[in-house]
Amino acid sequence: MNNANYKRVSLIEVRKQARQTFRKDIKGNIALNIFPIIMRFIGMYFMVQIYTQWFSNLGINLNNTQEATEKLTKIMQTMSTNQEAASKYVLTLTPATNLAIYAFTLFFFMICIGISYALVDYMRNPDSQINALKGSLQVFSSQYFFPVIMLLVILGVFVEAGLAIYIIPGIWFMLMFSQIFLVFKDRLNESGKWSIRSAFESFSGSSRLMRGYKFSLLLLGIEFFFWEILNLMTSELLSIWLHPYEQLTLAAFYEKITEAK
Numbered sequence: 001m002n003n004a005n006y007k008r009v010s011l012i013e014v015r016k017q018a019r020q021t022f023r024k025d026i027k028g029n030i031a032l033n034i035f036p037i038i039m040r041f042i043g044m045y046f047m048v049q050i051y052t053q054w055f056s057n058l059g060i061n062l063n064n065t066q067e068a069t070e071k072l073t074k075i076m077q078t079m080s081t082n083q084e085a086a087s088k089y090v091l092t093l094t095p096a097t098n099l100a101i102y103a104f105t106l107f108f109f110m111i112c113i114g115i116s117y118a119l120v121d122y123m124r125n126p127d128s129q130i131n132a133l134k135g136s137l138q139v140f141s142s143q144y145f146f147p148v149i150m151l152l153v154i155l156g157v158f159v160e161a162g163l164a165i166y167i168i169p170g171i172w173f174m175l176m177f178s179q180i181f182l183v184f185k186d187r188l189n190e191s192g193k194w195s196i197r198s199a200f201e202s203f204s205g206s207s208r209l210m211r212g213y214k215f216s217l218l219l220l221g222i223e224f225f226f227w228e229i230l231n232l233m234t235s236e237l238l239s240i241w242l243h244p245y246e247q248l249t250l251a252a253f254y255e256k257i258t259e260a261k
Contacts, residue, residue, distance in 0.1 A: 019248075058089060114140070116182060
């Protein structure tokens, strides 16, 4: 099918639907996202602790901005001229810390997937009530847990392979397969059961669904990127509003492109 035959999806309408859904039940949407919001605060805290300890090991006093800048400049010059000496300045984490970060990230993504499921259902049935606890944790049910883990692993392999080749293929795979979890959910609801084949077909389903809409999603990603920079400046305080907004926007985007197809 030619891209010209695809119906356009207005990002203005996507954002509008996200804002309207958020305002309709502000407390419910924040409650639904409470786990990832709290995790973002926890992640920020430990990230600051890790980097503070790293700078301390390098002998950099962050309380003295001028001295810290001078030492960082000197370290960067050393790293650029002496590759062997550069290794002692690189941030290294213990295996236990790496494992904890991977587990934390996996749990975060799975919670977000469950929230996206709840939001899509809510947008399709606006008169329903948001069940925050059940909605955010639904992906840990026997219906979703194993297939979602499998999809996450396969997606990670695709993205890593793309990034290993060059950053552009990695981003392309992320955009192409961005809807696999929601595609899988809809197919599971239709059939009532899942199989390895249906899980793999979610990738082809997402690929077909995203034809003509990758650039639109990329624009949303760039918007989120700048919002996240601002959020970092507020030490994640903005995430109380930002995280629900991002989740709602992505759910609204899925609904719009599904309707357009």
